[in-house]
Amino acid sequence: MEPILTVSHLQKYYGSRGSVTRAIDDLSLSVRAGEFVGIMGASGSGKTTLLNCVATIDRPTAGTITIGGQVVTALRPAALSRFRREKLGFIFQDCNLLDTLTAFENIALPLSIQNRPAGEIGEKVRRCARLLEIEDCMEKYPYQMSGGQCQRTAAARAIVTDPALVLADEPTGALDSKAARLLLDRFEALNRDRSATILMVTHDAFTASYCHRILFIKDGRAFTELVRGEDSRKAFFTRIIEVVTLLGGDSGDVL
Amino acid sequence: MFCKLAVRNVRRSMRDYTLYFLTLMFGVCVFYVFNSLESQWVMEALAVNNRNVSYTGAILRLVNVISVFVAVVLACLILYANHFMLRRRKKELGTYLLLGMTQGKVSRILFLETLCIGLLALAVGLVMGFFAAQLLSAFTASLFQVVVEEFTFVFSWKGVGKTVLYFAVIFLLVMLFNAVTISRKKLLDLLQARRHNQRLRLRSVTASAVMLAVGVALLIAAYTMLLRRGLLRVDELFWLMLAMGAAGTLLFFRSLSGFLLKLCKSNQSLYYRGLNCFILRQFNSAINTNYLSMTVVCLLLLLAIGVTACSVGVNYTVENKSDRQTPVDMTVFVEADGLTAGDLADLLQEAGFDPETCLEEYTAVRRPVLRLEGEDREVWGTMFIHIMSLSDFNSLRVLRGEGPMTLASDRYGLAVGTEPEENMDPQKDGWAEGKPLRIGDETYQADPEFCYTKALYTSSSSIDTTFILPDQVMEALRPEDVVILDFFLAGNYPKGAEEEMETLLWACYPDFCDGLAQRVGGFSMNFSTKQVEYLDTMGTKLLVLFIGLYLGVIFMVTSAAVLALQQLSQAADNLPRYQVLSRLGVEERMRDRSVYTQIFLAFFLPLSLAVVHSVVGITAANEVIVQLGKLDTVSSTVTTAVIILLVYGAYFAATCAGARRMVRGQ
Numbered sequence: 001m002e003p004i005l006t007v008s009h010l011q012k013y014y015g016s017r018g019s020v021t022r023a024i025d026d027l028s029l030s031v032r033a034g035e036f037v038g039i040m041g042a043s044g045s046g047k048t049t050l051l052n053c054v055a056t057i058d059r060p061t062a063g064t065i066t067i068g069g070q071v072v073t074a075l076r077p078a079a080l081s082r083f084r085r086e087k088l089g090f091i092f093q094d095c096n097l098l099d100t101l102t103a104f105e106n107i108a109l110p111l112s113i114q115n116r117p118a119g120e121i122g123e124k125v126r127r128c129a130r131l132l133e134i135e136d137c138m139e140k141y142p143y144q145m146s147g148g149q150c151q152r153t154a155a156a157r158a159i160v161t162d163p164a165l166v167l168a169d170e171p172t173g174a175l176d177s178k179a180a181r182l183l184l185d186r187f188e189a190l191n192r193d194r195s196a197t198i199l200m201v202t203h204d205a206f207t208a209s210y211c212h213r214i215l216f217i218k219d220g221r222a223f224t225e226l227v228r229g230e231d232s233r234k235a236f237f238t239r240i241i242e243v244v245t246l247l248g249g250d251s252g253d254v255l
Numbered sequence: 256m257f258c259k260l261a262v263r264n265v266r267r268s269m270r271d272y273t274l275y276f277l278t279l280m281f282g283v284c285v286f287y288v289f290n291s292l293e294s295q296w297v298m299e300a301l302a303v304n305n306r307n308v309s310y311t312g313a314i315l316r317l318v319n320v321i322s323v324f325v326a327v328v329l330a331c332l333i334l335y336a337n338h339f340m341l342r343r344r345k346k347e348l349g350t351y352l353l354l355g356m357t358q359g360k361v362s363r364i365l366f367l368e369t370l371c372i373g374l375l376a377l378a379v380g381l382v383m384g385f386f387a388a389q390l391l392s393a394f395t396a397s398l399f400q401v402v403v404e405e406f407t408f409v410f411s412w413k414g415v416g417k418t419v420l421y422f423a424v425i426f427l428l429v430m431l432f433n434a435v436t437i438s439r440k441k442l443l444d445l446l447q448a449r450r451h452n453q454r455l456r457l458r459s460v461t462a463s464a465v466m467l468a469v470g471v472a473l474l475i476a477a478y479t480m481l482l483r484r485g486l487l488r489v490d491e492l493f494w495l496m497l498a499m500g501a502a503g504t505l506l507f508f509r510s511l512s513g514f515l516l517k518l519c520k521s522n523q524s525l526y527y528r529g530l531n532c533f534i535l536r537q538f539n540s541a542i543n544t545n546y547l548s549m550t551v552v553c554l555l556l557l558l559a560i561g562v563t564a565c566s567v568g569v570n571y572t573v574e575n576k577s578d579r580q581t582p583v584d585m586t587v588f589v590e591a592d593g594l595t596a597g598d599l600a601d602l603l604q605e606a607g608f609d610p611e612t613c614l615e616e617y618t619a620v621r622r623p624v625l626r627l628e629g630e631d632r633e634v635w636g637t638m639f640i641h642i643m644s645l646s647d648f649n650s651l652r653v654l655r656g657e658g659p660m661t662l663a664s665d666r667y668g669l670a671v672g673t674e675p676e677e678n679m680d681p682q683k684d685g686w687a688e689g690k691p692l693r694i695g696d697e698t699y700q701a702d703p704e705f706c707y708t709k710a711l712y713t714s715s716s717s718i719d720t721t722f723i724l725p726d727q728v729m730e731a732l733r734p735e736d737v738v739i740l741d742f743f744l745a746g747n748y749p750k751g752a753e754e755e756m757e758t759l760l761w762a763c764y765p766d767f768c769d770g771l772a773q774r775v776g777g778f779s780m781n782f783s784t785k786q787v788e789y790l791d792t793m794g795t796k797l798l799v800l801f802i803g804l805y806l807g808v809i810f811m812v813t814s815a816a817v818l819a820l821q822q823l824s825q826a827a828d829n830l831p832r833y834q835v836l837s838r839l840g841v842e843e844r845m846r847d848r849s850v851y852t853q854i855f856l857a858f859f860l861p862l863s864l865a866v867v868h869s870v871v872g873i874t875a876a877n878e879v880i881v882q883l884g885k886l887d888t889v890s891s892t893v894t895t896a897v898i899i900l901l902v903y904g905a906y907f908a909a910t911c912a913g914a915r916r917m918v919r920g921q
Contacts, residue, residue: 057838078842085840096835100536108527110839118523157839 002069003030004164004197005054010063012049012220023049024060025220031165034195036187038202038211040240042247046220047201048169054199055088055167056080068164085113089158093170095150097142103153104129104138110161128156131193132186148179152186159196166190168200172207184210205244209237216243223247257360261367265375268340268368274823274909275336276376278816282329282809283380283418288388289318289805291414295392314798321802322421325809328555330425332813335548337369337429339824341436352442365433373426381415388414395797463513470506473499478871485875501554504864508549511860512542530841530849537832537849538856541825548821549861552814556865559810561872564895566803568877569796580673581785583654584753585614585760586712587744589771591778596621596647599744602774606766610746613756616654617746620647622721623732624739631693635685639738641721642694643670644729648721651711654745660705664725667692668705672718682720692722695731699724712745713783715791757786811899815906818861819913822854826914833918843919850914858907862899 012024023046031037041047052058054065056072064073068087075083089110090096097106104125111121129135132152137145145153151171158166168187172180188210190196202208210233216223224243228236269276293315341348351361388409477500484492516539519526526532542549589599596619600610610617622643627635648670649659662668669686689701710718748756764782771778833846 055838081837081840081842083840084838088840090838096831096838098533098536098832098835100540100832101533105532105536109533112527112529112532113839113841113845115528118527121527122523 002033004033004035004068005029005031005199006064006066007050007054008064008066010050010053010065011061012046012053012058013061022220024053026063027217027220027222029215029222031197031199033164033197034191036191036198036200036210036212038200038208038214039217040201040203040205040208040214040244041217041223042203045217047203047217049220050217051167051169051199051201054165055090056084085110086161087164089161089163089166091151091154091158091166091168091171093173095142095147095154095174097150097154097157099142102139102141103134103145103149106142106153107156107160110157114161124160125156128160131189132156146179147175148182151175151179151183155183155186155190159190159194162194164197166196166198168198170202170204171200172202172204177206180207205237205240208240209233214240216247218247257364258367261364261371264364265368265371274816274819274906274913275340276372278336278812278819279333279372279376280380280383281812282332283377283422284384284387285805285808285812286322286325286329286421287381287384287411287414287418288391289801290322290417291384291388291409291411292318292391292801294409294411294413295388295395314794314801317798317802318805321805322417325805326421326425328809328813330428332816333425333429334432335817336820337432338436339820341365341433343824343827345440348437348440349442358438362434362437365437366430369426369430369433373422377419377422381418384414384418385410463510464517466506466510467514470503470510473503473506477503481871481875500868501550504553504868505546505550507864508542508546508553508860512539515539530836530845533836534849534852537829537853541853541857545821545857548817549857552817553861553865553868555810555814555817556862557868557872559807559814560865560869560895560899561876562803562810563807563898564869564873565876566799566807567894568873569799569803580710580718581713581788582710583713583745583785584747585745585757585782585784586714587767587780587782588712588714589742589778589780590739591742591771591775591780592740593775594740594742596742596744598774599742602767602770603744603763605770606763608760608763608767610744613748613759614746615749617744618647618650618654619742619744620651621729622647622741622743623729623737624741625694625736626738629693634690635692636681638681640682640692641719641741642724642728643721644726645723646726648707648711648723651743651745654747655709660707662702662705662723662725664727665697665699666702666705666725667699668702668707668723670707670711670721670723672720673710682722694724694728695733695736697728697731699728712743713785713788715781715783715788753786757784760784807898808902811902812906814861815858815903818858819906819910822857822910823913823917825853826850826917830918846918847915850918851911854907854910854914858903858910862903 007030008028010024010027011022014021014023025046027046027050039047039050049058053060054067056075060073064071066072067083070083070087072080072083097103098109101109107125107128108121111124116124125138126135129138132155134149134152134156137149137153140149142150142153151174155168155171158168171187172183175183184207187198187200191198200207200211208214212228214226214228216225226236226239226243231239348361351364352358388411392409477496480492480496480499484496512535516535519531519535526535587599587603599619600617603610620643622641624639624641626639627637645660645662645668652659660668667686669683671683686701686706689703691701692699705723707723711721712718760782768780771780833850836846836849837843
């Protein structure tokens with residue numbers, strides 16, 4: 001199957017002559033359509049930098065990123081905006097909903113930026129809301145909703161445009177375990193029912209255990225890769241823990 | 256250590272609040288300019304020049320009073336701006352406290368900062384004011400056609416002292432305010448300030464619709480009252496009207512955004528196009544916290560527009576009036592019994608001013624005042640009328656360089672004066688309707704062709720409407736018919752000797768009074784000359800213009816600065832929202848447009864309501880100004896519009912640029 005995301009020999013250096021920080025050092029990976037891929041690593045391993053580069057928010061020092069057949073590292077800023085709004089969906093740790101808009105309007109925003117007709121917008125928003133089970137808080141403002149509802153609203157916003165790739169940065173980072181479980185269930189549903197391709201950065205082994213495949217990064221380089229295959233989630237979780245221990249991330253990152 | 260921290264903080268906030276600093280400097284500058292007027296050379300030159308009128312004194316006294324008011328307005332602006340800056344720095348101040356600084360030390364840092372800002376603004380403002388004052392002097396000189404013999408730079412220590420004193424008090428207030436704010440805040444609140452000020456208050460749409468309706472109703476009621484009652488009746492109802500206007504404005508702004516939101520939401524395809532939904536929601540959430548300041552800004556703008564428009568209007572009016580009332584170089588007026596017109600010239604000559612040699616041409620005329628009695632009273636109503644013979648009238652016309660007019664022997668004509676209309680109208684109407692006039696045993700019919708509308712002589716007060724009658728009437732006039740007898744000696748100075756003769760005329764004033772007192776018992780008299788009238792008019796003009804500009808500019812700048820500060824601080828608050836938009840793939844151009852739209856709404860909603868207010872207000876003010884003469888509405892409107900566009904537009908553009916820089920910053 002044709003990969004939807006290809007990252008090849010990616011490098012991202014910070015700083016100037018004398019003190020160069022190699023956030024990402026020759027990293028390659030590829031994600032096929034419909035996959036649910038996790039990226040794990042200790043703090044400072046470069047996982048967020050990788051995600052920012054893929055998200056076209058940051059520009060890599062070297063290497064290429066290809067999303068849906070388009071080499072995004074060669075695009076100009078205006079074209080990048082257009083690319084982001086048509087091909088990518090984002091979910092952040094602190095949900096990043098606009099607090100002045102209701103949940104419905106937050107989900108509708110990416111569509112209205114694309115100037116879709118109003119009828120289509122309403123219909124699509126409701127379908128996504130049903131899928132993420134947030135239909136009852138459509139007219140609420142973010143501060144009236146729980147953290148889990150906010151995060152699911154953000155997820156709905158990310159997929160409402162049917163993007164080629166959904167990027168999630170620590171989506172469960174600010175949630176309690178129950179809300180996190182609910183959100184991850186919905187991620188699974190999205191992946192299964194809408195065949196959404198999801199690339200998720202996390203340092204939480206439980207969250208990662210929902211993925212099909214996990215890429216471990218250490219010091220800006222690929223460390224190892226785990227594929228869930230036919231394992232139960234529990235067995236996969238145990239394997240993840242083993243790798244995390246091997247990675248030697250500080251103990252706070254394990255669980 | 257503290258000094259270093261304070262100076263660094265000032266330097267940083269300088270960049271964020273350029274507009275605030277500019278406004279502060281501008282405030283100091285304007286304050287200095289008007290408070291140093293007294294010592295400006297042009298004022299001194301004018302004060303020396305004047306003869307019997309002291310108009311520069313009136314200007315200076317009024318400037319003193321108004322400066323107190325202006326200082327209060329500026330103090331409010333500075334406190335408000337300071338409150339904004341402090342709110343944005345809560346987290347930073349919380350960090351100081353967290354690191355173990357005492358509240359006293361934090362207050363000391365803020366004190367030093369305010370001191371730095373204040374000294375800087377004062378210094379730059381005074382330098383700007385020094386140059387602006389020279390410009391104003393030059394401008395005034397050109398208004399008065401004063402020849403600039405030597406252009407001297409004047410540095411007014413009194414103006415500096417006053418400016419420093421007023422601003423020192425303002426900045427002391429700011430320091431006090433800061434200290435109190437810091438001591439009353441809890442550390443946790445300071446650190447979490449960002450999370451707290453994002454709270455949204457929701458209001459139901461029905462409530463906002465009702466509020467809007469009540470607001471508009473209040474405004475309409477206030478407008479109607481103003482137009483019906485006029486501007487100058489200050490009683491309980493007047494204050495009620497002001498209160499209704501202010502309350503109406505408040506309700507209007509409080510409910511408008513909710514109503515607009517509802518309106519746009521009902522049109523789905525408009526609401527969900529581009530960033531429309533975001534912009535409207537932003538506006539709505541901002542106005543929920545901003546409606547109070549928007550109301551204040553709207554009312555300040557109303558004052559600014561009103562004051563500027565009226566002062567410019569009065570200016571044109573006064574100028575027209577002065578041209579109209581000074582047809583000849585000088586006029587001596589005497590009201591006394593037992594004189595003849597010829598005596599006036601003799602009296603002047605005895606006093607040291609010989610009309611034969613000192614005047615190029617002159618004439619002395621008689622103007623008796625009759626009381627209407629008998630049939631006339633039934634026809635005309637109760638009134639006194641001024642009459643003059645045709646030949647006297649024609650001799651006055653000759654002085655203006657006009658040819659004689661003719662009148663049939665059984666007719667009367669009319670020379671319209673410049674009295675208030677309620678005195679003049681019955682006479683004009685009577686003449687227009689052709690009412691007959693009986694004097695002695697003869698009856699005269701109105702001559703429909705004979706109506707002279709120019710001034711007959713030069714006068715500092717209004718000119719009475721006079722009936723012009725054939726010469727034989729004057730001869731037949733019995734002394735008992737005449738209630739009062741007025742005399743005028745009007746003349747023009749020889750060319751090139753105006754200044755010398757003017758001085759000579761005023762020098763003979765006391766002797767003329769004495770001579771007159773010896774000849775007759777009771778009398779009243781005055782001298783009116785073109786030069787004095789001109790200076791007097793210019794004095795009024797300058798007074799109105801200065802006060803209008805002073806207040807107008809201060810109000811305008813204050814309101815624009817409040818809006819600019821508010822918008823810039825909101826742009827900074829909105830930064831995370833724009834980051835989200837950027838990640839969602841909203842192009843820079845679209846984000847900029849959203850910023851501009853919000854600033855535009857914030858600037859032009861108060862302005863447009865203020866314009867509506869002031870159109871009504873100026874219409875009412877016109878009624879007052881009309882008593883001075885006709886207000887030149889077109890030119891005053893254009894001038895006001897230009898001033899508003901310049902000042903307000905500049906602030907708008909600067910705010911847009913600043914906000915764009917902030918939003919693009921990351």
